[in-house]
Amino acid sequence: MxxxxxxxxxxxxxTRPIADRLHAWVVTVDHKRLxxxxxxxxxxxxxxxxxxxxxxxxxxxxxxxxFVSPQVFNRMFTMHGTTMIFFVIMPIxxxxxxxxxxxxxxxxxxxxxxxxxxxxxxxxxxxxxxxxSFIGGNGLYGAGNAPDVGWFxxxxxxxxxxxxxxxxxxxxxxxxxxxxxxxxxxxNFVTTILCMRCPGMxxxxxxxxxxxxxxxxxxxxxxxxxxxxAQIMLSIDRYLGGHFFDTxxxxxxxxxxxxxxxxxxxxxxxxxxxxxxxxxxxxxxxxRKPIFGYPVMVAxxxxxxxxxxxxxxxxxxxxxxxxxxxxxxTMTTMIIAVPTGIKIFNxxxxxxxxxxxxxxxxxxxxxxxxxxxxxxxxGIMLGASPFNWQLGNSYFxxxxxxxxxxxxxLFTIFGAFYYWFPKMSGRMYSETLAKWHFWLFxxxxxxxxxxxxxxxxxxxxxxxYTYEPGRGWEIWNLIVTVGVIFQIxxxxxxxxxxxxxxxxxxxxxxxxxxxxxxxWSTSSPPPEYNFAKIPAVRSRRPLWxxxxxxxxxxxxx
Amino acid sequence: xxxxAFAQPSIEPEWVLxxxxxxxxxxxxxxxxxxxxxxxxxxxFYTGKSLSGPMPRDVLDLPIxxxxxxxxxxxxxxxxxxxxxxxxxxxxxxWWFVTIALGAIFLAGTGREWQRLIFEKGLxxxxxxxxxxxxxxxxxxxxxxxxxxxALSLGMIFTFLGKVKPEHSERLDILSLYWxxxxxxxxxxFTVVYVVGR
Numbered sequence: 001m002x003x004x005x006x007x008x009x010x011x012x013x014x015t016r017p018i019a020d021r022l023h024a025w026v027v028t029v030d031h032k033r034l035x036x037x038x039x040x041x042x043x044x045x046x047x048x049x050x051x052x053x054x055x056x057x058x059x060x061x062x063x064x065x066x067f068v069s070p071q072v073f074n075r076m077f078t079m080h081g082t083t084m085i086f087f088v089i090m091p092i093x094x095x096x097x098x099x100x101x102x103x104x105x106x107x108x109x110x111x112x113x114x115x116x117x118x119x120x121x122x123x124x125x126x127x128x129x130x131x132x133s134f135i136g137g138n139g140l141y142g143a144g145n146a147p148d149v150g151w152f153x154x155x156x157x158x159x160x161x162x163x164x165x166x167x168x169x170x171x172x173x174x175x176x177x178x179x180x181x182x183x184x185x186x187x188n189f190v191t192t193i194l195c196m197r198c199p200g201m202x203x204x205x206x207x208x209x210x211x212x213x214x215x216x217x218x219x220x221x222x223x224x225x226x227x228x229x230a231q232i233m234l235s236i237d238r239y240l241g242g243h244f245f246d247t248x249x250x251x252x253x254x255x256x257x258x259x260x261x262x263x264x265x266x267x268x269x270x271x272x273x274x275x276x277x278x279x280x281x282x283x284x285x286x287x288r289k290p291i292f293g294y295p296v297m298v299a300x301x302x303x304x305x306x307x308x309x310x311x312x313x314x315x316x317x318x319x320x321x322x323x324x325x326x327x328x329x330t331m332t333t334m335i336i337a338v339p340t341g342i343k344i345f346n347x348x349x350x351x352x353x354x355x356x357x358x359x360x361x362x363x364x365x366x367x368x369x370x371x372x373x374x375x376x377x378x379g380i381m382l383g384a385s386p387f388n389w390q391l392g393n394s395y396f397x398x399x400x401x402x403x404x405x406x407x408x409x410l411f412t413i414f415g416a417f418y419y420w421f422p423k424m425s426g427r428m429y430s431e432t433l434a435k436w437h438f439w440l441f442x443x444x445x446x447x448x449x450x451x452x453x454x455x456x457x458x459x460x461x462x463x464x465y466t467y468e469p470g471r472g473w474e475i476w477n478l479i480v481t482v483g484v485i486f487q488i489x490x491x492x493x494x495x496x497x498x499x500x501x502x503x504x505x506x507x508x509x510x511x512x513x514x515x516x517x518x519x520w521s522t523s524s525p526p527p528e529y530n531f532a533k534i535p536a537v538r539s540r541r542p543l544w545x546x547x548x549x550x551x552x553x554x555x556x557x
Numbered sequence: 558x559x560x561x562a563f564a565q566p567s568i569e570p571e572w573v574l575x576x577x578x579x580x581x582x583x584x585x586x587x588x589x590x591x592x593x594x595x596x597x598x599x600x601x602f603y604t605g606k607s608l609s610g611p612m613p614r615d616v617l618d619l620p621i622x623x624x625x626x627x628x629x630x631x632x633x634x635x636x637x638x639x640x641x642x643x644x645x646x647x648x649x650x651x652w653w654f655v656t657i658a659l660g661a662i663f664l665a666g667t668g669r670e671w672q673r674l675i676f677e678k679g680l681x682x683x684x685x686x687x688x689x690x691x692x693x694x695x696x697x698x699x700x701x702x703x704x705x706x707x708a709l710s711l712g713m714i715f716t717f718l719g720k721v722k723p724e725h726s727e728r729l730d731i732l733s734l735y736w737x738x739x740x741x742x743x744x745x746x747f748t749v750v751y752v753v754g755r
Contacts, residue, residue, distance in 0.1 A: 241682065250607055
């Protein structure tokens, strides 16, 4: 592997015909190219999912709106949720992981490069399958029909009687296929991090990025598999006449909920732990301090990983459980806030007394810190089962989980994008445009999702395609939709900034942030072999040791 | 395997990391175990909840012979890998072949059982909840046996071609982990389906 890539001359690539270069991207097993493919794929679907969200918000801007039909509205929220979770956030996080993990642990590629490529193309195929439903959903008899069963697809709505045609099958198969891709990537992450570290990098000296992705990989292995199993069961029900979720034959619709959420809640942490990883890399560098409480960060993340497998039924309080079930899941939900809180304190501890540089990546991470705190607090509110009975399935819930997924995860993804963009492209982005992006998106985010809590408290249920005037919901829905305009403007600035920087951006240099982890020790963009000589490390901040030989970290660790 | 490429005399001469294949296989097994867990949970949850017959106690017989075959194949694959590690390629080929044969007997046994259930007892996957959960769980396991047999047969073909050398014992050992896993799952399936669920 390494000997082949060493021979490849990167300068000669620029002069090859475009078809050859595209072909090289399709057949590549290089972790950096696959990482970029994952990220581009995720960004394309971000635009698609964003358009769906915009359609939802336009429909709800005023009462009795007729922008789309109820049927289209159902398809939009189903596709929006499924797309954003499985084909935006997961691929982007996997993309950063695939790109960064080998660089961060000082090796030349993932443990299984071909499995890496296979996993990406499975995920890509899964997304294509899901969106093919728009033209193939109704099979042979009629026009298109996307899935409209909601992103958690509760039974018995998914049974043949209520979901005729193939739309639900495209949903099932799309997630099944991309799920196999996710499991493959996770196996690769875990194996790479455990077996490919450069000399001297013991587990206690790994960057937090590697630690957190290791934990995330383990969680993907254990949490995506139940979804895979549940999707197989659903297919058996729909195609072979099985009765898993068929209540008329003694099956249980609640069992699907359990199976879905035993995947669904760890999934939230699967998404947020890599976001924690980005914050844990970015905040120290822009605070000019090493991360505060490294071992505690690792321990807290492991705790989160374990506890996240015991909280799933807090999504089901309103379904009705025994008082023991309610108590247990309320308790575990409260407990998981403890390690999460520890992490927030550690990030603040890292910033405390540091020389904070308010560059775009840091701005997004500070936004993440505060928004994640609020998301956690509304999470605790919803985790208390009596409160949940009041607000379950309302817009309060929608606002809460968007606070997590947009306010915490998407914000850190944007931060990570600006932080590693110079490494990936070799170009520097425009800091002014990045600040514009941050403030526009920040304002848009808060307009949309702060005010979305209120109609929820006032009783507006989620997933309704329109509402009566005179319930006090109008003004809030209007503000929420206005916020979308700012978010779109922010994302447009982001896209423009990226495209402009790729063409006109100044050269970034190897280490534009004066950072301390191994990815900044190689050129930008890194050569195909990553490191001409495999580095050897003695501390958690190997580049600090090189830059400050008079006061290296390994003396104190 | 990977540790050799990284060995740098400068700092830590004995920088040893776990084997990639082993960690990768254990990760895969963890994922598979989670899938099986969900199917086993569904089976247990639906035990005795079928609204119509046939019920497990009416139609299921204990597949003792099958079970003995599959479980002893764990021993034979262990002996095969051990023989290869000691550079006895002939003995390896023999034990490897016995493993495949035992796996094939098991699969044929499952096939016979299904044929009897479908054509004599009238139990299909859509008959009742028992049929749905039974064919799914046992079928998922049988599917893993088939995948295992394909992988083992590939090893057999390489052995016939004379390509298998003692230095490949590590790889075949990793493959044997998968086979052990398939056997271990059968112990659970057997207990749940044929002992507890009957």
